[in-house]
Amino acid sequence: MSTQDLKRAAAARAVALVTDGMRLGLGTGSTAAFFVELLGARVRQGLAVIGVPTSEATRAAAQAAGIPLTTLDETPELDLTVDGADEIDAGLRLVKGGGGALLREKIVAAASRRMVVIADGDKRVAVLGRFPLPIEVVPFGLGATRRAVEAALPRAGCAGALTLRQAADGSALVTDGGHLILDAHLGRIPDPDALAHALAAIPGVVEHGLFLGLATGAILASREPASFGEA
Ligand code: 5RP
Numbered sequence: 001m002s003t004q005d006l007k008r009a010a011a012a013r014a015v016a017l018v019t020d021g022m023r024l025g026l027g028t029g030s031t032a033a034f035f036v037e038l039l040g041a042r043v044r045q046g047l048a049v050i051g052v053p054t055s056e057a058t059r060a061a062a063q064a065a066g067i068p069l070t071t072l073d074e075t076p077e078l079d080l081t082v083d084g085a086d087e088i089d090a091g092l093r094l095v096k097g098g099g100g101a102l103l104r105e106k107i108v109a110a111a112s113r114r115m116v117v118i119a120d121g122d123k124r125v126a127v128l129g130r131f132p133l134p135i136e137v138v139p140f141g142l143g144a145t146r147r148a149v150e151a152a153l154p155r156a157g158c159a160g161a162l163t164l165r166q167a168a169d170g171s172a173l174v175t176d177g178g179h180l181i182l183d184a185h186l187g188r189i190p191d192p193d194a195l196a197h198a199l200a201a202i203p204g205v206v207e208h209g210l211f212l213g214l215a216t217g218a219i220l221a222s223r224e225p226a227s228f229g230e231a
Pocket of ligand 1: 027028029030031032083084085086095096097098099100101102105119
């Protein structure tokens with residue numbers, strides 16, 4: 001099986017968790033896209049759900065798949081969010097935001113009673129930090145915010161360079177919320193809670209890609225199928 005087949009298989013297992021009437025958070029990324037596609041097929045067969053997309057890309061995919069959509073204003077509490085991840089550790093702590101959708105992803109996950117991660121097995125790590133940590137910042141005061149982030153890293157036991165994420169055309173990538181992303185190349189994050197608190201205290205930081213205490217389960221798309229948490 002190819003990695004794509006394995007991701008699709010993980011997404012299919014997550015679709016099996018969906019029951020009639022559920023209010024769903026719809027994640028972003030290639031694995032979540034399989035979930036949206038497969039969920040759409042179930043909806044066309046009569047499954048009644050409603051979804052909140054975590055990005056404009058997912059909104060377009062969900063609309064194309066025929067999934068009825070809502071907003072967190074109309075539906076502030078969700079039953080289940082299914083989303084991908086860039087890294088996951090044994091405590092269901094995540095690094096997310098490789099697709100630039102971390103802000104809406106975190107808002108939707110926090111509004112959900114359950115969050116099940118679907119990811120390929122390579123995303124499982126012993127220590128978070130191999131994947132660059134996305135930090136979403138407002139464009140105003142970028143230089144000052146960058147300096148504040150650089151100063152905060154050592155206080156959380158981290159070291160490494162920050163890069164401004166670029167779009168395919170070489171310009172700065174702008175998120176769905178109109179913000180920029182600094183990617184922190186840390187290698188390892190020894191104390192994710194300390195880093196999360198330090199970043200959250202910086203005024204220009206909108207959100208960061210550490211998802212701590214949000215995931216309730218995971219389905220890993222490995223050659224040896226694995227799941228942990230409640231999934
Ligand atoms: C987007 C994300 C994605 O869920 C994450 O990047 C994983 O994507 P993929 O399933 O394509 O590996 O956090 O912001």
